[in-house]
Amino acid sequence: MKYSYIKPRKKTPFTPDVMLIVIFFSITIIMLLSTYFFLLFKDYSFEKERTKLLGERVVLEKNIAKMDKQISFIKEQKVLAQRVFTQNMVLKDSITNLFDLVPERITLSRAELLKNGLILYGVTPSKDVYNFMLQAPLRSIFQKSYTSFYPAGNGWLNFVSTNYIDNDESEELDSED
Amino acid sequence: MLDKLFESLYLKVFVNIVIKEKSILVYIEIHSKKGVIDNVQSEFETLEVTEKMIDFIQGYIKESPYFYISILDNSLEQGALPTCKKNDFALYYDISSCEYKCYEKRWTYYTSKAELYTLEKKFSELGVDFIFSPFLIVENFFQDKIKGSLALYALVEENFISLAIFEESKLLYAEHIDIHTKDEDDELFLVANTNDEEDLHLDEQKDGIDLEDIDIDEDDELEDFADIEDLDSIEEIEEFEESKDIEEELLESDTVFDEPDEENFNEDYQRFIAIQSSINRFYKDERYESRFIENIYIADSVSVSSDFKKYLEEEMFFNVYIRHVEIEAELCELAKEELGL
Numbered sequence: 001m002k003y004s005y006i007k008p009r010k011k012t013p014f015t016p017d018v019m020l021i022v023i024f025f026s027i028t029i030i031m032l033l034s035t036y037f038f039l040l041f042k043d044y045s046f047e048k049e050r051t052k053l054l055g056e057r058v059v060l061e062k063n064i065a066k067m068d069k070q071i072s073f074i075k076e077q078k079v080l081a082q083r084v085f086t087q088n089m090v091l092k093d094s095i096t097n098l099f100d101l102v103p104e105r106i107t108l109s110r111a112e113l114l115k116n117g118l119i120l121y122g123v124t125p126s127k128d129v130y131n132f133m134l135q136a137p138l139r140s141i142f143q144k145s146y147t148s149f150y151p152a153g154n155g156w157l158n159f160v161s162t163n164y165i166d167n168d169e170s171e172e173l174d175s176e177d
Numbered sequence: 178m179l180d181k182l183f184e185s186l187y188l189k190v191f192v193n194i195v196i197k198e199k200s201i202l203v204y205i206e207i208h209s210k211k212g213v214i215d216n217v218q219s220e221f222e223t224l225e226v227t228e229k230m231i232d233f234i235q236g237y238i239k240e241s242p243y244f245y246i247s248i249l250d251n252s253l254e255q256g257a258l259p260t261c262k263k264n265d266f267a268l269y270y271d272i273s274s275c276e277y278k279c280y281e282k283r284w285t286y287y288t289s290k291a292e293l294y295t296l297e298k299k300f301s302e303l304g305v306d307f308i309f310s311p312f313l314i315v316e317n318f319f320q321d322k323i324k325g326s327l328a329l330y331a332l333v334e335e336n337f338i339s340l341a342i343f344e345e346s347k348l349l350y351a352e353h354i355d356i357h358t359k360d361e362d363d364e365l366f367l368v369a370n371t372n373d374e375e376d377l378h379l380d381e382q383k384d385g386i387d388l389e390d391i392d393i394d395e396d397d398e399l400e401d402f403a404d405i406e407d408l409d410s411i412e413e414i415e416e417f418e419e420s421k422d423i424e425e426e427l428l429e430s431d432t433v434f435d436e437p438d439e440e441n442f443n444e445d446y447q448r449f450i451a452i453q454s455s456i457n458r459f460y461k462d463e464r465y466e467s468r469f470i471e472n473i474y475i476a477d478s479v480s481v482s483s484d485f486k487k488y489l490e491e492e493m494f495f496n497v498y499i500r501h502v503e504i505e506a507e508l509c510e511l512a513k514e515e516l517g518l
Contacts, residue, residue: 002515003313005250005276005293008306013183013242 103133109158117142117164123156124149130159138163185210189518190237190244193508194300196224196251198335203230204505205237208518218505231302247307247512248300249314249504252292253358257312257341257351258285259465268464278310284348286310307512311339312351314507317514318476318500319343328472329495331452334504335479338448340455342470349466350459354451356444445485453493471495476502 014022091113098118102108106129110121118138124130127149138145142163149157189208194201197220204218217237221230238244258269261279266272270287277287288310297305311332316323319330327344341351452473460467473495475481481499489497 003278003280003511004247004307004309004515005278005288006297006305006308008245008515009304011184011243011245012180013187015242 101134101137103129105129106134114164117162119163120161121158123152123158125156127157130157134161141165184243187243188214188241189516190241191509191512192234192238192244192246192303193505193512194246194248195505195508196249199224201226201230202505203234204503204509205234206509207237207240208513226300226302234303245306245512245516246300246303247309247508248296248305249508250288250293250296250308250310251337252288252296253353253355254292255288255310255353256286257310257348257353258287259348259350261285280313280316283346284351286312286351307515309508309511311337311353312341313511314502314504315339315341315476317511318502318507319474322474326472327468327470328474329452329456329470330474330476332476332502332504333448333479333481338451338455340452342459344468349468352455352458354455356447356451441482442484444479445482446488448481449485449488449492452489456493473497475499478502478504 095113098111099108102122106122106124108120108122112119124134130147130149135145135147138161143166144164145161146163147159147161149159152158191206191208193204193206195204200220200222201224202218202220204216206216207214219233221227221233223230234246238246254275256270258266258272258277260266260269261282261284266277266285272287274290275287276290276293277285279285288308293308296308311334315330315332318332322328323330323343324346327342327349329340329342331341332339336355336357338354338356339351340354342349456470459465459470473489475497477499478501480501486497486499489495
């Protein structure tokens with residue numbers, strides 16, 4: 001307003017029509033950009049989750065491998081335990097059989113169970129009682145049976161009976177088990 | 178910053194409106210960064226803002242949002258004061274109801290607020306960006322002369338004369354005269370200073386003018402000048418004639434003249450009377466520094482007759498230089514200056 005009495009009206013290229021177009025386009029661009037950034041963010045978060053899950057997978061795979069090992073170990077142990085149980089059952093049966101074998105008149109003072117044999121210590125009223133009542137069943141079980149007697153104080157006899165199964169047979173028995 | 182960028186991208190359209198006696202002249206100039214691309218003008222034989230005019234203008238202003246509509250102020254109550262100090266305004270004119278502006282801290286131009294408002298209202302459909310005082314055109318048009326010695330500068334329009342006396346860029350006196358309505362005032366002024374016989378002569382002039390009247394009248398008027406300044410100094414005029422510049426001006430002015438006809442003659446005589454009485458006021462009013470005027474420069478927008486020049490030369494002993502002016506183009510220049518182009 002150097003010379004003129006009045007101030008000029010403000011001039012702007014933004015007429016209502018231009019403003020409408022500008023607003024329309026800016027809203028469109030803003031929406032497109034926001035969608036773009038939203039997708040970028042989603043992509044980023046998915047990627048992050050993926051790496052996290054991959055890490056977890058590796059850990060889980062490791063755990064699975066560890067557990068597999070444990071399972072196979074436990075299975076082995078189970079097999080072993082079953083074998084021990086079976087053997088114990090067999091042993092228990094054989095001991096029960098052994099004690100059933102011993103007649104009432106003979107008294108055992110000690111018994112030694114060996115891998116392939118049995119050693120019995122005891123007293124018997126006479127050699128005959130022993131030979132008929134204990135020697136016969138023992139011989140049916142063991143291939144080799146040796147008995148030695150020595151007198152006890154009251155007229156009875158102490159005896160030591162050593163019985164062995166042949167090695168070949170015992171091996172066969174083992175392999176059968 | 179952004180505004181400047183947009184501004185440089187668009188064309189600028191200058192719409193310049195000059196309200197004449199019976200018509201409105203619209204001059205449009207289209208500017209790019211490099212300069213004027215196109216200009217066009219149209220004159221509408223009406224004083225109202227018509228649909229046709231609005232359509233014509235809007236056809237051009239639609240091209241760019243940067244369009245500026247300038248109007249030359251045609252209000253009756255306008256003028257210029259030889260000071261920029263607010264305290265001194267009252268000495269010359271009561272401008273309490275006026276809008277005013279100081280020109281380069283040298284002088285002030287003013288106009289009635291009510292008339293500005295009326296003008297803005299009249300063009301409200303188009304809107305107005307600039308309203309310029311005709312005194313600005315005088316100052317701009319005679320920029321090269323105003324710096325020189327004392328002279329009278331006048332912008333002659335169909336209805337008005339804007340008259341200013343400058344000495345070395347300093348405004349001494351200014352007046353805006355309506356040549357049709359000012360007559361009565363002039364007569365009153367003359368009545369106060371002359372005898373009854375002169376009054377009678379002037380009354381006759383109102384109805385019709387003939388050369389006899391003029392001669393009688395002007396002879397008497399000249400006596401007034403003799404009282405103020407020594408007319409013997411007219412010899413000095415010869416010095417001016419030697420100057421090439423002046424010769425050129427005279428040649429130019431000769432080409433401008435139309436063949437005189439009855440109507441032009443009448444109007445030119447009224448103009449002459451208006452200038453004469455205005456100069457009388459300048460000489461007689463004690464508020465102004467009374468100095469003898471030798472040169473008168475006229476910016477002529479209406480193609481005044483050679484008689485007009487003759488009156489001024491013969492009756493008032495002025496060296497008269499007439500330059501043709503395209504007011505609408507000058508208005509456009511002012512608008513460009515205002516925008517700093």
